[in-house]
Amino acid sequence: MSPMPDWKQWKDKAWSTVNQATQGLEHQVIIAQLRADVAKARAQLDQAFEELGRLVYAEWHETELVNRNDSQFSEALVQINQAEAALAQAERKVDEAMRPSAVRCAECGADLPADARYCPRCGRPVVPVG
Numbered sequence: 001m002s003p004m005p006d007w008k009q010w011k012d013k014a015w016s017t018v019n020q021a022t023q024g025l026e027h028q029v030i031i032a033q034l035r036a037d038v039a040k041a042r043a044q045l046d047q048a049f050e051e052l053g054r055l056v057y058a059e060w061h062e063t064e065l066v067n068r069n070d071s072q073f074s075e076a077l078v079q080i081n082q083a084e085a086a087l088a089q090a091e092r093k094v095d096e097a098m099r100p101s102a103v104r105c106a107e108c109g110a111d112l113p114a115d116a117r118y119c120p121r122c123g124r125p126v127v128p129v130g
């Protein structure tokens with residue numbers, strides 16, 4: 001005779017799957033937002049380089065150098081430095097978000113306090129990851 005199915009366990013398992021899926025989705029949304037930041041920073045960098053290129057081109061074409069304007073060059077260089085820094089920061093954030101969390105419950109996916117020994121949501125003992 002087969003045992004009665006454990007409905008409570010089945011339900012808990014189903015809920016834990018749903019919770020995990022939801023958390024995964026939120027994570028995907030965060031990564032998508034961070035990737036949009038990277039794209040924006042990259043576009044700003046491109047724009048800054050374009051501006052510098054335009055100035056260099058104008059300078060190179062200027063036979064008499066009457067309209068030479070060094071402050072425009074330094075401004076373009078400042079823009080490039082800022083855009084490069086913003087891009088590096090945006091890319092670093094994506095890297096961090098992509099890294100799997102070491103303090104996440106293997107059973108239900110809940111974020112765990114660094115010193116947790118048991119998952120506060122599902123009660124599973126925490127196995128330290130790498």
Ligand SMILES: [Zn+2]
Pocket residue numbers: 105106107108109110119120121122123124
């Ligand atoms: Zn858990």
